[in-house]
Amino acid sequence: MNDLYDTPWLYDLQHDGYRDDLAFYRRLAEDQGGPVLELGAGTGRVTLALAEVGASVVALEPNVAMRERAAARLAAAAQRRPALAERVRFIDGDARTLALDERFALIVAAFNTLMHLERMIDQDAALRRVREHLAPGGAFACDVFVPRFGPPGVVxxxxxxxxxxxxxxxxxxxxxxxxxxxxxxxxxxxxxxxxxxxxxxxxxxxxxxYYQRLELERALRAAGFSDVRCYGDFERGPVRAGSDVWAFVARG
Ligand SMILES: C[S@@+](CC[C@H](N)C(=O)[O-])C[C@H]1O[C@@H](n2cnc3c(N)ncnc32)[C@H](O)[C@@H]1O
Structure with a gap:
C-alpha cells in the first residue's frame, strides 16, 4: 500500500523542500553530542542535516529504493564535504525488531515515521526497542502531524x-x-x-x-520513557489548538 516509497523521486518531489523540522533535530543532535540512530531515514533529508552538524548517524531505512536515493544524496553532498560520507552508515531494518550492538545518545523518527506502525503491538514493540538502544542520558525524538482531514476523495x-x-x-x-x-x-x-x-x-x-496526542504520550510512558515532552511546533512551543505537528522528546 505504501508504494509512494517505491518511487522515491516522487516522494522527494513533494517533501524534499520541507525544512521546518531540520533545526529541531540538528539542535537535539548537538545537545546530545553522541551517535544518532535515525529510524525511517527515507531519502536522507534529515540524515544529511544531522551529518552536517557533525553527528555520526546510523540511518535505518527498510525500503531499498528510498535507501539507495539517500545514499546517492549523501554521495553527492560528500563531493563537496568528504567528511559527511564518513559520518553516515545506512542500514536495512525495522523499528519493531531493532537489535543493534550499539547504543545511541539520540534516536529520531522524523516526519511521521511512527505512522507506519499501524497496530498497537507494533508501536509498543518499536518504542521498547528504541528505549533499549539509548545510551545512558539518551533521548528519543519524533514528530507526527496533527490529524485534520478535509472531505474524503476530493481531488x-x-x-x-x-x-x-x-x-x-x-x-x-x-x-x-x-x-x-x-x-x-x-x-x-x-x-x-x-x-x-x-x-x-x-x-x-x-x-x-495517525495518532492522538495523548495516545502517543501514553505509549511513550508505557514503553518506559521518562520526562516525555510534547511540543506544538519545532521551536519547542506549547501545543495549541492550531498546531500542525506534535514533536515529542523523551528520555530513556
Ligand atoms: C514519511 S517517511 C520519512 C522519511 C524521512 N525521515 C524524512 O523526514 O523525509 C517514513 C519512512 O519510514 C520508513 N518506514 C516504514 N516502516 C518502517 C518501520 N517499520 N521501521 C522503520 N522505518 C519504517 C518508510 O520506508 C519511510 O521511508
Whole structure:
C-alpha cells in the first residue's frame, strides 16, 4: 500500500523542500553530542542535516529504493564535504525488531515515521526497542502531524509540486480517512508529457496510522520513557489548538 516509497523521486518531489523540522533535530543532535540512530531515514533529508552538524548517524531505512536515493544524496553532498560520507552508515531494518550492538545518545523518527506502525503491538514493540538502544542520558525524538482531514476523495491539484516535475506536468492528490482505524490513505497521480507527445501517468499511495496526542504520550510512558515532552511546533512551543505537528522528546 505504501508504494509512494517505491518511487522515491516522487516522494522527494513533494517533501524534499520541507525544512521546518531540520533545526529541531540538528539542535537535539548537538545537545546530545553522541551517535544518532535515525529510524525511517527515507531519502536522507534529515540524515544529511544531522551529518552536517557533525553527528555520526546510523540511518535505518527498510525500503531499498528510498535507501539507495539517500545514499546517492549523501554521495553527492560528500563531493563537496568528504567528511559527511564518513559520518553516515545506512542500514536495512525495522523499528519493531531493532537489535543493534550499539547504543545511541539520540534516536529520531522524523516526519511521521511512527505512522507506519499501524497496530498497537507494533508501536509498543518499536518504542521498547528504541528505549533499549539509548545510551545512558539518551533521548528519543519524533514528530507526527496533527490529524485534520478535509472531505474524503476530493481531488486537489498541486501545481507547485507538479512544476518541479517539468513543464506540462500535473499532480493531483486526494485522501480517504478512516476515523475508526485512525488510518488515512493518500493517493497521488502525476501526469507528465512524454517525448512522443503522450501522457505518462505515475500513481502512488501512502497509508498512515495517525495518532492522538495523548495516545502517543501514553505509549511513550508505557514503553518506559521518562520526562516525555510534547511540543506544538519545532521551536519547542506549547501545543495549541492550531498546531500542525506534535514533536515529542523523551528520555530513556
Ligand atoms: C514519511 S517517511 C520519512 C522519511 C524521512 N525521515 C524524512 O523526514 O523525509 C517514513 C519512512 O519510514 C520508513 N518506514 C516504514 N516502516 C518502517 C518501520 N517499520 N521501521 C522503520 N522505518 C519504517 C518508510 O520506508 C519511510 O521511508
Amino acid at each position: 486537489r491539484a498541486e501545481p507547485a509540486w507538479a512544476a518541479l516535475a517539468g513543464p506540462g506536468a500535473d499532480l493531483f492528490t486526494w485522501q480517504h480517512h478512516d476515523p475508526v482505524a485512525q488510518v488515512v490513505v493518500s493517493h497521488h497521480r502525476l501526469d507528465r508529457l512524454d517525448s512522443g507527445g503522450g501522457v505518462t501517468r505515475q500513481a502512488a499511495t501512502l497509508r498512515q496510522r
